[in-house]
Amino acid sequence: MKKDFRDYIGATVILDDQQYSVGSLFSDRGIVELQSEKGGDAEISLERFRVLIANEKVLFDNNRHEHANRIYSPAQREKARCIRRLLNRDDQLLAQGLPWAMRHRKLTEEFANDPKFLAAGIGVPSIRSIQNYRKIRRDLGDAGLVPKDHLKGNRTARHDLLFEEIVLDLLEEFYLTSDRLSISEIVAVAGRRYRDACNEKRKTPKCCGYKAVKSITDNLPWLRVTKQRLGGDEARQRTVFAQDILKVEQPFDRVEIDCTTADIFVVDDEGNVVGRPTICAAIDSATGVILAMQLSLSAPSQSLVARTLKEMLVPKDDSFFDRHGISNRFQAYGRPLTIVTDQGSENGGDMIEAFVTAGSTEWQKNLPKHPWKKPFIERLFREISAFLQKLPGATCTAEIKRQDRTEKAMKEASLTLDDLETMLQVWRYDSYGMKPRRRVMNPLRSQESPTKCWRRLETTGFLDAPYTASEVRNMFMVRSEARTLFRYGINFKRLIYAGPELSSIIAKIGTGRKVEVCFDPHDIREIAVLDPDTGRHVPVRTKDPEMPAISFAELTEILEKTKPDPEEEIAARLVLAELAMAADKAGKSNKGLRSRRKAEIGRRKAREVNARSLHDKKVEMPLVDEAHAIPKPLKRPESYTRMVPR
Known part of the structure; x- marks a missing residue:
């Protein structure tokens, strides 16, 4: 379903350190016209415009992401916009220190005769209703403000x-x-x-x-x-x-996700077989484009599915294509409308529920033993298996079945997991993405590659704006119990978190108060604290800036092994030392297949933690990182006359 072009007109775009506003969009030509107050208009491609949105370089006056914009009617969305305008104005009055009575009086004066409020058929709500709206926006986001008029009515049986x-x-x-x-x-x-x-x-x-x-x-x-x-x-x-469930019109209308065990054995750095990896992939039903692909030596888990979802939501940087040597640098990312999975336990949990709630995505779980209900992902895994049969270490071929080739495959195995991932990513973009194929969704029933099909639908329709980096990070935050504010910050799971944003909250409400905390189970370096006055979550980093990017489960294991003093502050050096000891111990364990597999998982996890920690120091972080950054000293301009001391 298309998004109205008028929602994008007037958006502010930061391009090459200059400020522009969106003048018009032409989806058929893939061009966005930008206007500047200083003169000198510019044109950019629609693909670059979406990349700017994902990198938080496009600013909207209103909270432009109506998560249910592609689900509800225009009348319902207009009512939600009016309520959001009223709440934003109430936030401004709250910042001025006005009590509820005066704020409600001013809101009534401003919005009672507002043309948009009159057109939407709503009046200024009461104080109690505004308080309920603030709570709904805090719990469910902007999607919760959309009225549920379609649910009204008596649905009980009226006949005997x-x-x-x-x-x-x-x-x-x-x-x-x-x-x-x-x-x-x-x-x-x-x-x-x-x-x-x-x-x-x-x-x-x-x-x-x-x-x-x-x-x-x-x-x-x-x-x-x-x-x-x-x-x-x-x-x-x-x-x-x-049956019309597979008829989709636009990219991201229907996305299928599944996990499978690859038909190939991989080895560690020393050449020892460590088992068969797990592949988690996401495919777009309208185009056949592979939106995400993640490999792991562990069994299918919620963590692996969450990594796949994150890859599908944000664009990839040039280092990804350079690392794997990919020629077709095609980007496919955005907002999924419907996600179809099976009944596996990995497709549920706190993080998945948080993603579904924050993104207003419809999550459909397929019936057991009904693979034909998600045919696109099943066809993709069949093509992946056919590709893996040509590699050393394959467990089956066109002539030999799996049971008859296991021992021979273990002897032939010579690819590490990194080598296999590189081969699959190159095949994904340069071979599968460019291969013409006949698809059901092509109205001409002609052969068309997934990349070409995406380009065609991108010009005939209009893709919804992608999520920003901060939105993606907050979507996978899990709510926790309330925590007490102290003078030095907040203590959460034996770690101390502090920062300027948290200090401002403490200055407003004082110490001893309890606040709601949200956290990413896969990263201990940052949490989100709810501001009771504004109803918004602010990011807060750990007090120790050298804390590695490990999960809270790994932190719990480290604390159980080391058993530090409960009154002692957990420092980064303790965590790093334990990680180094675990990696060294894993490197010495190679007695059997299970132990080698476990050791390789530990080594890869240590490398991923190190890579994530170093990568996040290089990339541009949100405002909380700018607040933590050390200010640069002022430099005297060279044009000024140098002062000579007496």
């Missing part, structure tokens, strides 16, 4: 069993032999029979009108009715044609 039996008898008598019987005729005949039956039984008739008959027909088991009407074979064929 006698009337239902009469309607079902009529359907069995007439509908199975002829399709000329309309609902209106059923209402008339069933109403007469029902009233006659009530007179005989001396009971008061209940609802027996059109809505009552419609509720009965809507709840009929359609598959059984179709089989009785047409027969088993004909009903099965018509059901296949009638």
Whole structure:
């Protein structure tokens, strides 16, 4: 579903340290026209415009991300915009120190006769309603402000069993032999029979009108009715044609995610076999583009699925393509509307629920033993298996089955997990992404590569704006219990967090108060603290800036091993020392396949922690990092006359 172009007009764009505003967008040409107050308009491609949005270089006056913008009606979205305007104005009045009574009086004066409020058909809510709106926005975000008008009404049964039996008898008598019987005729005949039956039984008739008959027909088991009407074979064929769940029109309308065990053995750095890796991939149903692909030696887990989701939401930098030697530097990222998975335990948990709630994404879990309900990801894994059969260490080939080639595959294995990942990523972009194929979603039924199909749909439609880096980070935050504020900061899971934003909260509400804390289970370096006055979460970093990028589960294991003094502050050097000892111990363990696999997982985890810690020091961080940065000393301009001391 397209997003209205007018929502993007007027947005502020920071391009080459200059400020522009969006003048117009042409999706058919893939061009965005930018206007400057100083003159000198510019044009950029639509792809670069989306990259600027993801890098937080595009600013909107209103909170422009209506997470349910592609789900609710325009009238509902307009009501949500009005409520959001009112809450933003209330935040400004709160910052001025005005009490509730004066704030509500000013809000009434400003918005009572506002044209947009009058057009939306809403008035200025009461103080209690505004307080409820603030709580909803704090818990559910802007998506919670969208009115749920479509859920109103009485959904309980309004008819009795006698009337239902009469309607079902009529359907069995007439509908199975002829399709000329309309609902209106059923209402008339069933109403007469029902009233006659009530007179005989001396009971008061209940609802027996059109809505009552419609509720009965809507709840009929359609598959059984179709089989009785047409027969088993004909009903099965018509059901296949009638199923329209796979008809998608735009990228990210339907995304399928699944995990599988690769049909290949990999080795460690010393050449010892460590097992078969797990592949987690996400594919776009409209284009066939592989949106994300993650490899791991561990079993499928919530962490692996979360990494796949994060890769799908943000663009990749040039270092990713340089590291793997990819020629086709094609970027595909954005906001998924519907995600389809299986019933695996890895597709649930706190992080997945937080992502679904924050992104207003529909998460559909497929029925067990129904792989044809998600055919695109199953076809992708089949093509991956065909590619892996050509590599050394493959567990099967076109001629030999898996059970007959296991021992030979372990002897032939020579690729490390990093080597396999590089080969798969190159195949993903340069081979699979460029190979023409006939897809169901192509209206011309012609052969078209996934990359070319994405380019075509990108010009015929308009992709929704991607998430920013800070939004992606906050989407995977999990709520925790309230924590007490101290003078030095906040103590969370044996770590001390402090920063300028937290200091401002402490200065406003004082110490001893409890505040809500959200955290990323995979990164201990930053948490989010809820500001009680504004209702927004502010990021707070650890007091020790050298703290490595490990998960809270790994921190718990380190504390159980070291058992430090409960009153002692956990320092980064303790965590780093324990990580070094664990990596050294893992390097000496190579007795069996399971121990080697566990050791390789530990070594890779240590390398990933080191890489993430170093990478985050190089990339541009959000405002909290700028606040922690050491200010540069002022430098005297060379044009000034040098002062000579007396």
